[in-house]
Amino acid sequence: MDSISFDAVTVRVTVDGTDAPKTLLQDVSLDLTEQRIGVIGANGSGKSTVLRLINGLVEPTEGKVLVHGEDTVTAVRKVRSNVGFVFTDPLSQLVMPTGREDVELSLRRSVKNGRERAVRAESVLDRFGLLRLADQSIYELSGGERQLLALAAVLAVDPKVLVLDEPSTLLDLRNRELLRRSVAGLDQQVIMSTHDLELAADMDRVLVVDAGRILFDGAARDGIACYRELCAAEVQS
Template sequence: MIVFEGATVSVPGPDGDRRILEPLSVTLAERRIAVIGANGSGKSTLLKLINGLVTPTAGRVLVEGLDTVKAGRAVRQRVGFVFTDPLSQLVMPTGLEDVELSLRARLRNPTERRTTALGVLERFGLAPLAEQSIYDLSGGERQLMALAAVLAVDPRILVADEPTTLLDLRNERRVRRLFSGLDQQLVFTTHDLEFAADSDRVLVIDDGRLVFDGDPRTAIDHYRGLHLDAGKLPGDDR
């Protein structure tokens, strides 16, 4: 369970502090939660609060009862984070080495670590690509490698920031199928409203504020309404 208690994020500006996320109080307990909103609305900041990549300037965020500021390390052991661009996350020459890196703290024995890493890649259908350079992989293969590296340590919660934005249709479907089969609680941002509709609950963020929170179809209709009022459909800028 994830709890936001008046969580606020401000950044310094030339005319004083500027809020990029207004005070947010909400409890997230559902298995699949989507966060939608325009670029720059604050949805990525909301996600980064969950594992302490960003810390609140006021209020607090609790993950399974742990404060993300006071118990940041313990929170990050429970929360896996997947970035939009997998190349910002894959730091080793091959996917196999990246998964091994994720497992290093848990498995000290190199042989056991490699065997486990190969098993993880097999689970995701990536074993044939284990020792291929990450730069020779397709965008979808890289995203799956990044997911494998994060999920290798069995986080209790997975947070994903626009995980399908850079993917073609085939790989988008592949990632969505993978997400649908996960045991972890999943919180993700997306501009793909069909993907958002797969969730149990949708949060709509606009200009740093939570403006709607509810079932997927009603939330998506609300989001479309925000953009229709401005004379622009979501996705027109893609």
């Protein structure tokens, strides 16, 4: 069952200093089958919660999330083997001193032979135009190069689903376009939250999240128009 389903999912969290839990997401039901899905909405709307539910970083308070038939709570290890997650800030997930070492670390579980692992890492780095930077400190790389490196490290293990949480936030125009082309050429199902409406326009389907609910679910152009109207109404109020 190659789909991602949300069945009446609600997420509540307890916030320090408050008596009542805060609702981050309310009664969301979705069946995500399209190849490219964009998630847009204001900061704090619940976008990141939707994404983090997909690989078990957040658990539902009510309802359940299934990824290719596997429950994200009871089968979280299997789910995470199928779902690659790229965070907004690549330094939050690049843990080794260089890109070569980080990609090899990603491959350690699936490729046991060290020589084979090194060859595979070089191939992945070359695919993203990063081979010349493979042995530089990650702190010497630009924001765009780090983001592409984080993407390469996640894709090295060939997940079935790629989730990107606002991946263009730290990128300049050149690296944003490089990211855009890289994502467009992937075989994986891609689910991406973004404030970049041009990136959202590339998607097959767009979800607009507002105050923890799915306000719109449909074609990218219509979803972007809905979001623009929502933002305009909030500015005028």
